[in-house]
Amino acid sequence: MKTIKVLLAEDHTLVRAGLRSLLAELPWVDVVAEASDGREALRLVAAHKPHVVLMDITMADLNGLEATARITRQHPAVKVIILSMHSNEEYVRRALGVGAVGYVLKDSERAELELALKSVARGGSYLSPAVSRPVITDYAERASRDPIGRLTPRQREILQLIAEGYSTKEIAAKLSLSAKTIETHRAQLMSRLDIHDVAGLVRYAIRAGVASSEV
Numbered sequence: 001m002k003t004i005k006v007l008l009a010e011d012h013t014l015v016r017a018g019l020r021s022l023l024a025e026l027p028w029v030d031v032v033a034e035a036s037d038g039r040e041a042l043r044l045v046a047a048h049k050p051h052v053v054l055m056d057i058t059m060a061d062l063n064g065l066e067a068t069a070r071i072t073r074q075h076p077a078v079k080v081i082i083l084s085m086h087s088n089e090e091y092v093r094r095a096l097g098v099g100a101v102g103y104v105l106k107d108s109e110r111a112e113l114e115l116a117l118k119s120v121a122r123g124g125s126y127l128s129p130a131v132s133r134p135v136i137t138d139y140a141e142r143a144s145r146d147p148i149g150r151l152t153p154r155q156r157e158i159l160q161l162i163a164e165g166y167s168t169k170e171i172a173a174k175l176s177l178s179a180k181t182i183e184t185h186r187a188q189l190m191s192r193l194d195i196h197d198v199a200g201l202v203r204y205a206i207r208a209g210v211a212s213s214e215v
Contacts, residue, residue: 042062057082062160150192164211
């Protein structure tokens with residue numbers, strides 16, 4: 001089988017090391033780079049041009065779903081498989097909605113990850129059997145009704161940073177924008193989501209999978 005270049009994006013060092021060790025047992029897989037957050041994944045995809053990205057969802061600063069949306073938009077030839085502990089339909093729908101072509105649960109056997117890689121590399125898709133089947137048929141319809149799908153990439157990025165506890169000044173510095181611009185985005189977020197305080201934005205971000213409750 002032709003060698004598949006893989007990029008690992010996972011914020012836990014031990015989990016990432018375990019994945020690399022597992023993939024090293026597959027002679028047709030070449031792990032070309034490793035990222036510990038979504039922003040690093042974006043940079044490394046541009047630098048290494050992997051065939052497949054194995055992407056964790058809950059990463060600080062830029063989560064795996066937003067990173068996937070940007071990768072699939074900027075590098076359409078790169079395929080993304082989400083590796084997640086979440087089996088609920090909301091996460092799976094979000095992943096498919098932003099362009100992921102695979103969704104594998106972290107407690108899966110090695111054979112399942114191997115099957116997912118082969119399927120995606122050949123142009124197909126893969127969902128763990130434990131993921132409920134209704135997701136496949138109705139995720140697009142649900143995504144079109146979900147307010148999160150109507151947010152711009154910048155608004156989702158700011159929503160995550162708000163949920164992770166960054167102040168307006170800190171977000172402005174991180175994104176090289178003015179504090180006034182961040183305040184405008186925050187007001188637009190509240191209006192679009194019909195949420196009226198920062199605590200409500202945080203709860204919504206966690207519920208929608210934009211940020212982790214562990215942050």
